Amino acid sequence: MNRIKIAVQKSGRLNEDSLAILKDCGISIDNGKDQLKAQSSNFPLEVLYLRNGDIPQYLRDGVVDIAIIGENVLIEKGQDIGIVEKLGFSKCRVSIAVPKGKKYNSIKDLDGKRIATSYPNTVVEYFKKFNVQPDIHLINGSVEIAPNIGLADAICDIVSSGSTLFKNNLKEVEVMLKSEAVLAVSPNISKENQLLLDKLQFRIKAVLKARKSKYILMNAPNDKIENIIKILPGMRSPTVLPLAEKGWSSIHTVIEKDTFWEVIDELKENGAEGLLVIPIEKLVL
Known part of the structure; x- marks a missing residue:
């Protein structure tokens, strides 16, 4: 039987929210502990559990047909990937933060300054609009510690509640973009799987409308x-x-x-x- 393949985040809040919306769509997933792949027992769908940052490439290569992913990740790594539905959950923003004691007047203050981030493309594109060129330090992981250990003057990272910034003595000074979970589609999706996507999207729209x-x-x-x-x-x-x-x-x-x-x-x-x-x-x- 032909199955549409969907990628979801391997772990974390986005994983939980993704599986919740599939469940609300009436899709039962036979998922065992630590499995990286699982199938639905009542809908022609296969789930692949992947690292968030890897998902755009899997979509691009056609390894998966669709994905539930943060819009911020597509902006950073997959602007060529199409979005068919905004899902309204896992909302966050991508922001610039500096140490609380640091005086900040405008984005011009960061010209030539060191910014630690795992979103280098997003930072470059945003700062171009202001003719500002920061010194980007690429970090994969906890960037909030970078100013405290002298590695950077500021950070760019995702922010939800702001509690992590507060704990690390940082203050949010620029909101670069706002993000939420989206349903993204591979440019190489087959006609057969496009029909399955249409059926799934119909269910998702019904669930989202009900939630509102x-x-x-x-x-x-x-x-x-x-x-x-x-x-x-x-x-x-x-x-x-x-x-x-x-x-x-x-x-x-x-x-x-x-x-x-x-x-x-x-x-x-x-x-x-x-x-x-x-x-x-x-x-x-």
Whole structure:
């Protein structure tokens, strides 16, 4: 049986989030401890567990058809690799940080200064825009220690919460780019596997839409229904069902998490009562 091959990070948070979205897509993976390759038992898919930095080359060579990878890695090592879906998890930023006690006015302060990073291409391209040329020290691993041991004047690295910078007495001074997990595709994917990718992407879109949405039910007097419907965003039209109590109806719809509380407040102000909020597992449009 033909299988589409997907690369995911071997370990870490991105690995966990990648496997979670595949599970939410209904894909069961027969994965044993320390396996570097595993298959799905209910979808024609094979998972390869790889080092994050190696994945762009595997995509380029057609060894894997698709990958869940940080967008920051593609910017550094795989700008020729296509992105078919942004996944909304494992969000971070690639930033410049300097010692807390160091005075910093602008990026010009780093001209000729030593910057430790595992993202040399990203640094060069960013600094070109400001006509600044840093002295790049390529480090694979924990770059945060470099200023403390006198190896560099600043660092460029991924930042999530900023706690690692804080622990190493560093402060973030420039955000070069923002990143999240993406679904990337090999330029050499076959027509057969493109069809499998389309099926997988359909499932992923349903999962992502559900993660961003909530299903709500509310009761309202019939003379308030028209105003309430005007407030409701999202789906084509809410469902309105009569209640046993005369003059009242139940209204069902989907709203997005980002505007959830604002919409709820407005609904209450316009006569909605007994609001019930339910998480959505999948949302197929």
